[in-house]
Structures are given as C-alpha cells and as structure tokens.
Amino acid sequence: MYKACLLPLLIVVLAVTPLLAQEPTQPNRLELDLDIYKTEVQVLPAPDSSLLVLTKTDGTWTSPPTFSITKYNHELQQAWDKKITLDPVSSYITHYSEEPYSYISFTGENNDNFQFVKLNLSDGNFTKHEYKIEAIDSIYVFKVVAGNYFVVARSRKTGTPTLLHLNQTSGDIKPLPAVYGIESTFSDILVHPESQQVSVVMSESNGRISRLQTKVFNADGTLLNNYFILPTQDKRPMQAEITPGDSTSRLLIGNYGTRTMRYATGIFTVPVTAGAGSSRYYSFLQFKNFFKYMKPKREKRMRQREAKREQTGKESGVQYRLLFHDVYPSQEGYILSAEVYTTDSRGGNFNRIYGPTGYLLSSPRVYRRTMALALGFDKNGILLWDNTFPLRNMETRSLQQSVEVTTSPDGKVVIAYPDEDDIFYKIMEQDKYVEEDAELKLQTSDPNSKVVSTSMAGLVKWYGLNFAAFGWHRIKPENRETKMVFYINKISF
Template sequence: MGKVRFLFAAFLFFVATVLQAQMPAQPVRLELPLNAAETWVEVIPVPDSSLLLYHKTSNAWGSKSTFHFTKYDARLEETWAAVADLHADAEFVRHYTEAPYTYLVFRENIENDFSFVRLHLKTGDVQLQKYKLSDINAIYEFNVLQGRYFLIGRNPKNGKPILLFKNPNQEETKILPSVYGDESTFSDLLTDHANGRVDAVMSESNGRVSRLQLKSFDANGNLLRSNFILPQNEKSLLNAEATPGDSTTQLLLGNYGTRDIRYTQGFFTAATNLTSEVYFYNLLQLKNFFKYLKPRREERTRKREAARLKAGQEPTNRYRLLLHDLLITPTGYVLAAEVYFPNYSNGNSGLSRTINYKREASIYKRTHAVALGFDKNGLLLWDNAFPIKNVETTELVHAVEVGYKPDGKVIIAYPKDKVIHYRIFDQDQYTTEETEVELLPYAKDEKITETQESYLVNWYGGNFAAYGFQRIRTENGPMRSVFYINKLNF
C-alpha cells in the first residue's frame, strides 16, 4: 500500500554555529495514498522501536468504515497489517501498550458503549471486546496492568471524574475508591509493571489550599495504600507525576502555588512514604525559567519578584503549567511542562489532560516549555527553557513532544506545517539560537506545496516521527497527495 525510500544524504547533517549542534537527520520517509478528507490517523510508538499506524477510512456519508492497523519497524518497513470489525461510527479514544499487546479504546455514538481492540505486536492477531460501561460516558486516561484495565472517565450523572477497574474476563466493572469532591482532579495515572501496581495521583482543593493524594492498586483493583501529601509552609501542592519504584524509593515531582492556587510559583519533590523533607524550588531559583523574556525584562522581573518574596508578599507572576509524563533517566528523572495562558469565551467545552470541570478556555496559548532534571533523591540538578511562539490549542492538551537521547540530552520539539521547531537541552546550557528543520520529500526535484494536520511523536532513543498529510509537486510528474511519516534522528 505504501512505499519507503531513504532520503537524499546531502541534507542529513550539518554543523550548527554556536553550539555546533547537529540538525536532525531524516534517514527514511514513508508515504501512503491516504485522503485527508476521508481518513482518521493515529501513529503510536511501540517500546520495541517500531510504530503502530491506525487509520480509519470512511465513505462520504460515514455509513461504512474500515479500521486498519499496520506495524512498521524502525526503518518504516511494514511488519504486518490487520483490520478490526468495529461499528462505522466508532471513534479512537486512547491506547496503551503492555507487551506483547497494544490496546486501543474506541467509543461508539451510543452512550456508554466502548470497544477494546487488543493487537498482538509480534503476530498482528486481533481480539475485539465490546462493553457497556454505564458508570462513564467518556474516557480520559487508560492504563493496563496484567491485562486488566484502569480507566479515568466522566460520570454521566454529575460530570465528575471517576476511576474504574475492568477485568475483561469478568462482567463486573468496579469503581475504585477515591475522593470525588468538586475541586478534585486527577493529576497522573502511572502503571508500574515491575512492582505490579497502578498509582493514581489526585489533586484536592477547597479553592484556597491544595493537597495531593496517592492511591495504589494491585492488578485486581484492590487498594494497596493511600497517602496524603499535605501543604507545607503555605505552599499548596497543585499537580504531580509519580515515579516508579517501591515504597522506599518512590517520589512525586510536581508544581506548587501559594495564596492563589490557580498559578504556579515553583516546583517540588516529595517522597511518597513521607520519610524525608519536601524539597521546594521557587521560580527565582531556576536558572532559565525566565529566559523566554528579553534580557532587560527578565532582569526587571527577577528584581521585582525577589523584592516581593523578601517582603513576604504574593508574587505577581501568573504562570499556569501543564505537566508532561516523567522521563526516566539513568541518574534520575526529567520533568517537563508547558507554560500557557487561557483565553476565555462564553462557551464551556474541551477535555483537558488534568481533568478539571470548571469554565474552559476557548484557546490555550503557550509562552515557553521548561524541563528540570532531578537525581533519584529528588534534588534539582538543572533546568532549561524553550521559548514557544504562536502555538495554541483549543483544548488543554500537550503542544510539544519531549524526548531523551542516549547521551543524556533532552529534546523538546513541536511541528508547524512542514517545519519542526526544536531545542536540544544539554542540562542548563541555554541557547537563544533558533533551531528548526524542514521536512524533506523523497527527492531533490520534489517540493512540498502543502502540509495539513502536522503532528510529532517521541519515538525512541532520540528519534521522533513527524506525520500528517502533504501535497507533493515534482518537475516531470503529476502532483500527488499523501500521508507521510518522516523519521527524525536528533
């Protein structure tokens, strides 16, 4: 169905100026004859360095659809292809990989009806199961532990988030114990396969202060432990990501606020067993957080905020953060976040990664992305920042991708049409140099004339996959419309 070619080598590498950073190579490109108007596509990285491509093709009336699943290896060569017999109106919701399977969840137009597709990653064998989950009418997060499902969904009666457990071999669906107050949100859902545990991190607030709760469950949905991490020294814990590990080594890494808990004033790390102190790092302690500002404005901001902090006054900074999942490194952890501000309208729509049922913004604009490196004890080692220009989303979802290279460097990147904007963080070495790479077609005599629905996913070991729909013009051939995947090696 598709074809793969290796891109012309003349454009693979060049030496950048100041830091002599290397432009990402584009060693291979896949093109498929898919029509953007009739196709829904998801590209899913798989831990064995392969990619799983899901695409749904429908007729003009939407009365007939075909659901395709194709696995490609690291060279974008096809490994196997399969189809699933889903209802024509089924819509992809979430996915999760627990070797040797990848699971995909689909929602059908009938309320509470969900289909779960299980793909064997080596053989392509398909198993389809359909359930009526009467306790939820939407799914926000989906994890799998030993073949059992853990889902964060929306209660159709009151619109609040709940945590569900589903054993696919049993009829019963169980609501797991948690706190479902008006101010409660889910911050993280982590499956620790090595320790046979699922951790749910919740943020609980009364509008004035905020604390965190960590609940751990085994593969049967039984509660193993429940810990509260309380505010300290007038610092409210807003959101956090959990690390893997047993009860003696596990940490929470997140952000905190002070008097106005809508805004972040710094980052923290805390041991979940509460045996050691909580480490707080306010924004002024970070070397590069304010580097998205021009130098003079950064200097004025730092002086103003330091004076207010010394006087015991509330900071004037108004930063909202969207956390990313933790990156696990040989020496510790990397926590990345996007700094955004909302523009509100009279509407109330959209689903955010951090589930919060308040008035939703119509647009979320980004100012910069940050990354912080911690050791295994939660001590801050470095921080860095990447200014982001003219990037906005209509829902509070991630706009940038974050990856980790074998040499220890962190990559943050985002697509815009046929250009990938990126920064490579070498710990706290900040650069003002604009770094971007233009996606390449197959050959020198080809030109990309239009790019639609451009996306980027972190793949493996410093490799990313850029994908979307393009129109290609050649000098001596017809114009063609394709779905593309370009491999980017940073």
Template sequence: MAKVRFVLIFYLLLFTSLAFAQEPTQPVRLELPFNRTENSVEVLALPDSSLLVYHKTSNAWNTKADFYFTKYNQKLEQVWTTSVDIPPSYDFVRHYTEMPYTYLIFTGDIPEEYIFTRTNSINGRTDVKKYKLDDIEAIHEFNVLQGNYFLIGHNRFSQKPLLLHLKPSEEKPKHLPSVYGEESTFSDMLADQENRRLDVVLSESNGRVSRLQVKSFNADGELLGNHFILQQNDKSLLNAEITPGDSAQKMLLGTYGTRDLRYTSGFFTKPVSAVYNTGDFYSIMQLKNFLKYMKPRREERTRAREAARLRAGKEPLYRFRILLHDLITTPTGYILAGEAYYPQYRNNSVSLPLERRQAFMQNTEGYKRTHAVAMGFDKKGNLLWDNTFPLKDVASMELVHTVEVARAPDGRVIMAYPDQEEIIYHIMQEDKFDDKEHKLKIMTYNENEKAQATEDPGIIKWYDNHFVAFGFQRIKPSGAEYRTVFYLNKISF
C-alpha cells in the same frame, strides 16, 4: 502501494561543516496513499522500537468503514498488517501498550458504549470486544496492568472525577474507592509493571488549600495503600507526577502554589511515604533559566521586582500555569517537563502579558504557550539543573500537550513540535541555555518536489534519539501531477 525511500544521504558527506553535523537528519520517509477526507490515522511508538499505525478508511457518510493495524520496523518497512471488524461510526480515543499487546479504545454514537481492541505486536492478531460503561462520560486516561484496564473519566451525572477498573473477561467495570471533592482532579496515573501496581495521584482542593492523595492498587483493583500528602500552611501542592519503584522509593515531583491555587509558585519533590512538612521546594525565582523565554531586560526587571516583593513579604506578581508532562526516568534520577500556558478568552481584544492577565468570567477559547521547561533531579529529588524552550505562537483549543519531549541516551533532552512543513526543535544539554530558534524542513522524496499543503502535522518520540514526524501532504513533483499522501519521516537528532 506505500513507498519507502531513504532520503538525505548527502548529510553523511557533510561532516566538515559543524552546523550540518549537528542538524537532525531524516534518513527514511514512508508515504501512504491516504487523504484526510477518507482516512483517519494514528501513529503509535512501541517499546520494541517499531511503529504501529492504525488507520480507518470510510465513505463520506461514515456508513461503511474499514479498520487496519500495520506494524513497521525502524526502516519504516512493513512487518505485518491486519484488519478488524468494527462498526463504521466508531472512532479512536485512547491507547496503551503493555508488551506484547497494544490496546486501543473506540467510541461511537452511543456515549456509554465502547470497543476495546488488543493487538499482538508480534503477529498482528487482534481481539475486539464491546463494553457498556454506563457511568463514565469520557475517557481521559487509560492504563493497563497485567491485562486489566484502569480508566479515568468524569461521572456522567455528577461530573466528578471517576476511576474505574475493568477486567476484560467481565462485562461491567467496578468503581475504585477514592475521596472526590468539588475541586478534585486526577494528576497522574502510572502502571508500574515491574512492581505490579498502579498508582494514582489525585489533586484535592477546597478552593483555599490543596493537597495530594496517592492511592495504589494491584492488577485486580484491590487497594494496596493510601497516602495523603500534606504540606505547611503557606504552600499547597497542586499537581504531581509519581515515580516508579517500591513504596519506600516512590517520590512525587510536581508544582506548588501559595494563595491563588490557579497559579504555580514553583516546583517540589517529596517522598510519598514521608511525614508532614518534608520535601524540597524550588520557587520560580530560584530557577536559573525558567524566565529565559523573556527578553534579557524584561527578565532582569522581573527578577528585581519579585525580589523586592519577597523582601517586603508580598505575594509575587507573576502568574504561571503549568501543564506537566509524564515523568522521564533516567539512569541517575528523573526529568520533569512542563508547558507554561495561559487561557485566551473570547472577549479579549488585547493580549496582555502573562503576569498581568486576569481570569474574568469569560469562555476560554484556547490556551497559548509561552515556554516549555525541563528540570533534572537526582534519585533523592535534589534539583540538578533547569532549562527552557521559548515557544512562539503555539496554542491549542484544548489543554493538551503541544510539545514532544524525550531524553536521548547521551543525556540530551530533545523538545520538538510541528509547524506546517517544518519541525521546530530545541536540544537541552542540562542548564546550557540556547535562545536560537531551530527549524527543520520536512523532506519529500526528491528535491524537485514541493509540499503545497500540510494538514494535521504531528511528531512523537520513537526510540533513543529518534522521533517520527507525520501528517497529510499534497505533493507537487516537477512536471507531474500532484499526489496526496500520509507521510512518516524518521528524524534522528
């Protein structure tokens, strides 16, 4: 049986200490009797401040499995639970929530066959339906607009990007129109529920220059509008996130490059409906804190070197690749966050600095992060502030987000990622840079218990200034037998 206990009540008694008052608290913990061998688990935050936990329990041969959805409130108390009938070979791949429903996609042994579930967050009722998607190889993005599905993946045969629209009542999806070049990739997909439209940002390149294309569709997959976003010859628009709003208000916030389109030279903002040659551009050297992940002397030398190269009309030497996060909308504007990374190659025996690493014809073995950044903009796209979170020994085998980013109601930007039994976090107050490393140990039920091992740790933003950390743990109480659990700890910043 799952147990919920309130922990760290003593934090409420420590207001006399400023340090403790500023440290995140862990007011409640939930332990589920799961183990990594038999259970796979996904934790999903819902817009109504609840959690939806999906878990699959299977045998060692994966020939028998049970699938469950359980909803928990803000105190991690169970609201309802339901089971669904899905073949044991299927595994979770994507989800999306359009209240009151949460949709999950599962894939099995046959690549073109997918199962979609729709769960009502109010009562737990779940519908299950199987689809055959012949053309798509893998689903990379999934949005829902007024109950209709929009899917991004790669064409199974041409390997080019693919955008599909699927009505739940129909058996086959339809291909949505777009222009796909050899170097085309999807940069963003946003289901704008208020304006009843779905916007897709496509990055197109011929290897020498790059542009963005924005296509808008209604819930039935009908094309509402198409914009080609061009810029002057010395700047190529690489990737961008799109804002919600009507067509006249929509903006793009993203990255731009110059000669080498693999690397980011800076960031830009631009109205979607604007004419050619408009927009605001902010080079990396203009940003106050972007280089603060370096030691002070190294940052000083880098800035001096790049300023000299700029005066001489030369290209910069710095080499940054940026993985953008979903745009955060604030009451007064937007926050754009991203992770600076570089590929690690199988044959590299020496780790060169980011600015000097060259990409040879080698197989990528992972992606290492140097820092995460956040930038605040007003509604017109003017840069208000920027800040940086230095990342140490953070890497991923696939190019996925490793840091969770959220904005608290008081305006703080919170970044966090798991590291075994700890959460490494950073709190940004606009452009006030903090170079200290902040760690929070995941608390167990009692102080005399010890987490002997943590596997598959994770953390997601939940609601307001609250996150939830989770993972599998082996817990050893003092004088008692160990237990293996899947934990969920509420973390309040």
C-alpha cells in the same frame, strides 16, 4: 599574514562543528496514497520501536467503513497489516502500550458502549473486548496491568472524573475507592510493571487549600496504600507526577501555590510515602533559565522587584500556569517536562487534568504557550538543572500537549513541535542554554519533488531520540501532476 587569518577560521570551525553534529537526520520517509477526504489516520508509537498506523476509511451507502492497523518497523518498512471489525460509528479514543501488546480504545454504537482492542505486536493477532458502562460518557485515559484495565473516565451523572477497574477475563466493572468531588482531579496514573501495581495521583481542593492523594492498587483493583501530602502554612501542593520505580523510592514532582490555587509559584519534590515536611521547594526565581523568554533588562527589573518584595515580607508576584508532561528516568534520576501557558479565560483549572479533549477544563478562548520547561532531579528529588525553550506565537483552542519531548539516559533532552512542513526544535544539554531554536524542513521521498501544501501536521516521540512527523502533503513530482499523500518522516537526533 596567512597564519593570522588561519587561527580565527579554525576557532569558527571548532565552534560550529558541535552544532552541525547535532543536526537531526531524516533517514526514512513513508508516503501512503490515501484519500484525505475519506480517511482518518492515527499514528501510534509502539514500545518495540515500531509504529502502528490506524486507518478508518469511509464506506458507501451499501458498505460500512473499514478499519485497519498496519505495523511499520523502525525503518518504516511494513511488517504486517490487519483488518479489524468494529462498530461502523466507532471512533478512536486513546491507546496504551506495554510489550508485547498495544491496547486501543474506541467508542461503540452508543454512548454506553466502549471497545478495547488487544493487539499482539509481533504478529498483529488481536482480541476485542466490549463493555457497556452506563455510569460514564467518555474515557480520558487508561492503563493495563495483568489483563486488567484502570480507566479514568467522566461520570455521566456528575461530570466529575471517576476511576474504574475492568476485568478483561470476567468482564466485571467496578468503581475504585477514592474521594471524588467537584474539585477533585486526576493528575497522573502510572503502571509499575515490576510489582504489577498502579499508582493514581489525585489533587483535591476547595479553592483555597489543597492536598495530594496517592492511591496504590494491585492488578485486581485492591487498594494497597493511600498517601496524603497536606499543605503547609504558606505552600499548597497543586498537581504532581509520580516517578517510576519500587514503592520505597517513588517521588512526587509537582507544583505549589502560595496566594491562589490558579497559579503556581514553584516546583516541589517529596517521597510518596513521606509527609509534606519532607518536601523540597524550588521557587521559579531559583531557576537559572526559567526567565530566558524575557529580554535581559526585563528579567533584571523583575528580579529586583521580587527581591524588594521578599525583603518587605510580601508574597512572590511570580506565578505561572503549567501543563505537566511525563517524568522520564535518567542516569542521575529523573527529568520532568512541562509547558508554561497563559489564557484569556478567568475560569478553569490547570495542569494535567484529563478531559474529553485531553484535559478537563472550562472553555477559554485561547491558550498561549510561553515556553517549554525541562527540569533534572536526582533520585532524592534534589534539583540539578533547569532549561527552557521559549515558544512564540503558539496558540491553541484546547489545553493539550503542544510540544513533544524525548530524552536519553545521559540527560540530553530534545523538545520539538511541527509547524506546517517544518519542525522547530531545541536540544538541551542540562542547563546549557542555547538562545536560538533550530528549524528542520521535512524532506520528500523523491528529492526532485516539492511540497506544495501541508495539512494536519503532527509529531510524536517514537523511541530513543527519534520522532515521527506525519500529516498530509500535497506534493509536486518532477514533470508530473500534484498528488496528495499521507506522510511519515522519521527524525533522528
């Protein structure tokens, strides 16, 4: 009787142990005594496994606001703290990092002025460069190579995206050559440090047909190459991300449509230097886990319906909107992540299109996320696996990245997002689908303290398989009154 009971128990223990081994830890937490009503905080991961905490503290009638940047190491211990001098009305825009520097952009005293702080990560010493750029009214994203800034911005005159080159040494500003129009958008911009080049991927469409254009510039903004991916008779490339690496091995990984330019039917890969005839196309119907957000009976009916459409020569009715993330290198090749969403708006485009709030789109009432998607490819662009993370009840008013994704070289993918004082996550081992997502409750520094409320919760991928969760906690220490702190929790997988 004893042996008969022991065997099932042993099976349960062996089954649960791998799941417990993947439970994330919270090895470090930082609590800052800041005033939530007077302080703006940005948490910026740096490439040396540190975090930069940028604060703007409101001034008084007689003193201007103060700006400071504090560096914390991988254990959230302070490394240095620097006060920086900016225009009093300055606001953070975005940042870019590549060792040994981080570059942070700010607005200036008026809509024409932009400030860039170049920060030495080792000691906190910095220089500031100011530019008066009358041709633009906002900056979406920028990259830096050899002291030169490549800036994707919005034209003040037309409202369309434009690409500028800023020379840090001379202060010269010049527009870079490209075909810009109402339907032109930038879908990716990537620095190649080894060759000191910048690749810019553009999508152009007239609403019916589209093409992709990849421009390669050297550090001083000289156009080196221009490549086009043209549509085929039944497949129209829409948006794409570019892979890192040398110029002979770079791929475009993107999506394509068939009936409309508003919805994608699948994913394609193609060498940057090749034509559309070298593309590999993967319909969503070919994916193993793409439809796991559906109930099994619903997925079965859908696949049967699509099989009949294919037999009768009709186009696929499976169409989705995707918001791309970056491409991550892996031992096998590359991993691409994306968010699948719907919207109640009839206008607007989709995918990774830069705008003042992250993406340049019309203003629908709400975006509903269906799932997060991860795809593994080899170095030739052959699809190896797919996996998904269904997202329920996730709605946003703007189309920005809602989940954070990090990967390891061996292909493990962790997707996570914050919800109040909890972190919801899923660990993906290639195409091994796990039905349930997991939940992690954030811990306080004092185990006897309790979180009373959470405000403005955020999450950023940090380094390796580590995230930084941050926001404002009202906590109740034991036998003391409640207090408000700005928290940062390290979450390690």
